[in-house]
Amino acid sequence: MMARPARALLVGLAVVGAGIVVAALRVNQYVYFAGYVVLQYVVIATAWNILGGYAGYVNFGTPAFFALGAYTAVFLIQSTRAPLPVLILAGGLVSALLGLGIGYLTLRLRGVFFSIATLALSIVLQTMIINWEYVGGSRGLSVIRPSGPPFGSYVTFLFTVMVLLSVVAVTVARFIERSWIGRGLAALRDNEEAAECMGVPTLRLKLFATTVSGFLLGVAGAPFPYYVTFVEPNSAFNLDYAVNALAMPMIGGTTSWVGPVIGAVLLGTAQQLATVTISSEMNLFIVGVVLVAFVVLAPEGILGLVRRLRGR
Amino acid sequence: MVAGLLLGGFYAAVSLGVSLIFGLLDIANIAQPAFVILGSYAAYVMNSSFGLDPILTGLLFTPVFYFLGAVVYRLYYGSFERRGDESLRGLVFFFGVLFIIEVSLSLKYGVDYRLVDAAYIGKSIDLGGVGIAFRLLVPCLVGLAMTLALHLFLSRTFYGRAVMAVSQDRLALRLMGADPVQIKTIAFGVGIAAASLAGALLITIAPVVPSTDRDYIGRMFAITVLGGMGSVAGTLVAAVILGVAESLMATFFGPSWSLAVSFGILLVVLAVRPAGLFGR
Amino acid sequence: MAGTLLEVDGLTKRFGGFTALHRVSLSVRAGERFGLIGPNGSGKTTLINCVSGALAADGGRILFEGRDITTLAAHRRTRLGIVRSFQIPKPFTSMTVRENLGIPLEYAAHARSQAGDADAEAAEILRTIGLEAKAHLRPAELTQIEMRKLELARAMAARPTLLISDEAMAGLSSVEVDDILALLFRLNEQGITIVMIEHIMRAVMRFSERVVVLDAGERIAEGTPAEIVRNPAVEKAYLGE
Known part of the structure; x- marks a missing residue:
């Protein structure tokens, strides 16, 4: 039992190592290109789940946080050409601030109202970006990648960065889940009033969850400009992020950090395959159907199904 | 300003379904705008293949939509409400339904703008120096008629009163001898049926793409919340306020800002006064 | 006074x-x-x-x-x-009876005094209340009176x-x-x-x-x-x- 954190650290390092090995293999560039998207969804789904799965606040505004991270990066690239680690950190911090803001919304808004407010937030933010010419306005903006990545091609490099970010996100989620914070969040998810009356500082925990979730969503969005090299509001604020962010944890299972990872890897990979082999609309259709099927038939997700099978 | 007032009448029509389903039944049906767009496409298909008037189509399709709504509610009830975890997963369920409808439409009809053709579209009348386009006037009048019809349904019919009872007083409902699930099925069906007509109105006003539904999520919920959750008169007033606010915004700051108005109003109302202007 | x-x-x-x-x-x-x-x-x-x-x-x-x-x-x-129980029991539905007590033990009782073995305390409270046999059930599996007892037990756990x-x-x-x-x-x-x-x-x-x-x-x-x-x-x- 004592070795638990050490073992987790080893597993994390192993994943990063494996990522670097994969990057060094120089297989078909498309693998890295698609792999980046899947990993980006691992971060997004994990981040969403900290608020949605652990605390029970359904965020429909994922695109707002993701795009805010991306546009913070665009702004910094435009103004200072800051290096990637700075972009990631700054994108995360700005989104974390937005997260703190919606955290205060939870004071007055619960359940459906909170979700609708986050959706509204996403649209308002998108309108502001559309009307902000410095970062490209509605037409969008080309971003030039810095010359000479530390190793490999730039896409390979970004892929490796995403591996690292995924490990960080999952580690944070796992830590929260197993600590007193996670138990407090679970209590307030079950019954906020009772949790407060049992000594749980519900507001502080909610603010913590929205801030951390916002930070990780911003982190996922920050490398996006360099990945696509052309940023425009419709792609950065894509509703697909909102759907995937909640579909992936729902499919995997929301009560454990493993759930979003399983959901993101399965659904993310399936989408990448579907985009190539069928059409991008078809792949979204599949997401919708799978999501509805899961919430109706297997509300505990794949993890719940596995548990039920083991239990019998 | 006049355009805003007319828009308001139309917005009322669009929001009635949410007002009924979300405001009174407390079911977070965020898929409602997708049903409205579905109504628009029904009007488009009937119009382009048979030359049928869009609003007539909207009316003709209400039974189909009613049935669709009843089926969706039964599925929702069986999967979530009866188990008692409707809030979180029910919300996700409707989000999925919204997505499925939207993507199905783009798979079938593509992402090009679709519009309808009717004799009155493109004409206008002159009222005291202000030209009023029939394109806006007709949806507004139909919207007002729908609002009145819903009001009469809720206040004058047995089922209407039962719906009010579901939302307020369960004991009264039992005394009336009505089955809540059946009443809710009816109300949900009526709400979705309203989407059929609203969709027809929508495509009469402006061309439609499958993703138009996203613009209306905010409007519908802003109007419903602002109108005091399920009050028919409140919905109408809130719809007019929003319509006027949006056209003023579009006139002074440009059309790209008008969408932010509804969501902005929604955010402020939610944060400051969740009970709405006419809250209980 | x-x-x-x-x-x-x-x-x-x-x-x-x-x-x-x-x-x-x-x-x-x-x-x-x-x-x-x-x-x-x-x-x-x-x-x-x-x-x-x-x-x-x-x-x-x-x-x-x-x-x-x-x-x-x-x-x-x-x-x-100051600890209250609710008129309509509001248990933490995703947790077992034992875990329900864990929340107040961790957040209220031990926030005051560090000492205490949560498992032993929970077991003791469940024994006093008469729910020890139900420790690993979820609230949905309890009867009406057991729910009331859980409500009291959880309040007790906050000391x-x-x-x-x-x-x-x-x-x-x-x-x-x-x-x-x-x-x-x-x-x-x-x-x-x-x-x-x-x-x-x-x-x-x-x-x-x-x-x-x-x-x-x-x-x-x-x-x-x-x-x-x-x-x-x-x-x-x-x-x-």
């Missing part, structure tokens, strides 16, 4: 134009069994909500152990030792000095009422001050040493159960003339 644990002084609470509580004052002595009664809508639950911190008072003060807690957040009051029991017996059979009453008597013997809000007159009157009666947001009477029964104002409030 020596040994005053809770002091409510001129408490006022309004909802819009409706005054739910109007300058209500009362004090509860340490170790006391205190009854709070009144007809439906008289403001009992509002009073509890103000004392436990779920609602903010519009006027007046609340003192606990001599300290002003009027503006303190609810969870801070719980940590100080209260003052336990506010909000209609813990409504809807139970008379045998079950006796069962819960015996439990509350035992807790009181362990030194816990208990405020009981109850509709079942027989239970409050047997349990309480002192009773305060609320009607339409005002305090209309105070006394021993025997005095309250004979009080004409109380009779009027209950029977409506």
Whole structure:
């Protein structure tokens, strides 16, 4: 039992190592290109789940946080050409601030109202970006990648960065889940009033969850400009992020950090395959159907199904 | 300003379904705008293949939509409400339904703008120096008629009163001898049926793409919340306020800002006064 | 007054134009069994909500152990030792009975004193309440009375000095009422001050040493159960003339 954190650290390092090995293999560039998207969804789904799965606040505004991270990066690239680690950190911090803001919304808004407010937030933010010419306005903006990545091609490099970010996100989620914070969040998810009356500082925990979730969503969005090299509001604020962010944890299972990872890897990979082999609309259709099927038939997700099978 | 007032009448029509389903039944049906767009496409298909008037189509399709709504509610009830975890997963369920409808439409009809053709579209009348386009006037009048019809349904019919009872007083409902699930099925069906007509109105006003539904999520919920959750008169007033606010915004700051108005109003109302202007 | 644990002084609470509580004052002595009664809508639950911190008072003060807690957040009051149970049980549905107790043990009891073996304490409380056989069940698998007991057990796990029991017996059979009453008597013997809000007159009157009666947001009477029964104002409030 004592070795638990050490073992987790080893597993994390192993994943990063494996990522670097994969990057060094120089297989078909498309693998890295698609792999980046899947990993980006691992971060997004994990981040969403900290608020949605652990605390029970359904965020429909994922695109707002993701795009805010991306546009913070665009702004910094435009103004200072800051290096990637700075972009990631700054994108995360700005989104974390937005997260703190919606955290205060939870004071007055619960359940459906909170979700609708986050959706509204996403649209308002998108309108502001559309009307902000410095970062490209509605037409969008080309971003030039810095010359000479530390190793490999730039896409390979970004892929490796995403591996690292995924490990960080999952580690944070796992830590929260197993600590007193996670138990407090679970209590307030079950019954906020009772949790407060049992000594749980519900507001502080909610603010913590929205801030951390916002930070990780911003982190996922920050490398996006360099990945696509052309940023425009419709792609950065894509509703697909909102759907995937909640579909992936729902499919995997929301009560454990493993759930979003399983959901993101399965659904993310399936989408990448579907985009190539069928059409991008078809792949979204599949997401919708799978999501509805899961919430109706297997509300505990794949993890719940596995548990039920083991239990019998 | 006049355009805003007319828009308001139309917005009322669009929001009635949410007002009924979300405001009174407390079911977070965020898929409602997708049903409205579905109504628009029904009007488009009937119009382009048979030359049928869009609003007539909207009316003709209400039974189909009613049935669709009843089926969706039964599925929702069986999967979530009866188990008692409707809030979180029910919300996700409707989000999925919204997505499925939207993507199905783009798979079938593509992402090009679709519009309808009717004799009155493109004409206008002159009222005291202000030209009023029939394109806006007709949806507004139909919207007002729908609002009145819903009001009469809720206040004058047995089922209407039962719906009010579901939302307020369960004991009264039992005394009336009505089955809540059946009443809710009816109300949900009526709400979705309203989407059929609203969709027809929508495509009469402006061309439609499958993703138009996203613009209306905010409007519908802003109007419903602002109108005091399920009050028919409140919905109408809130719809007019929003319509006027949006056209003023579009006139002074440009059309790209008008969408932010509804969501902005929604955010402020939610944060400051969740009970709405006419809250209980 | 020596040994005053809770002091409510001129408490006022309004909802819009409706005054739910109007300058209500009362004090509860340490170790006391205190009854709070009144007809439906008289403001009992509002009073509890103000004392436990779920609602903010519009006027007046609340003192606990001599300290002003009027503006303190609810969870801070719980940590100080004011713990309430809910009229309609509000268990943490995704957790087992044992895990339900873990939350107050971790967040309230051990936030005050570091010491304590959570497992042993939880087991001890479950044994006192009579739920030890159900420790690994989820709330959905419990019966009505077991739910009420879980509600009390969870409140106990927060290690209260003052336990506010909000209609813990409504809807139970008379045998079950006796069962819960015996439990509350035992807790009181362990030194816990208990405020009981109850509709079942027989239970409050047997349990309480002192009773305060609320009607339409005002305090209309105070006394021993025997005095309250004979009080004409109380009779009027209950029977409506």
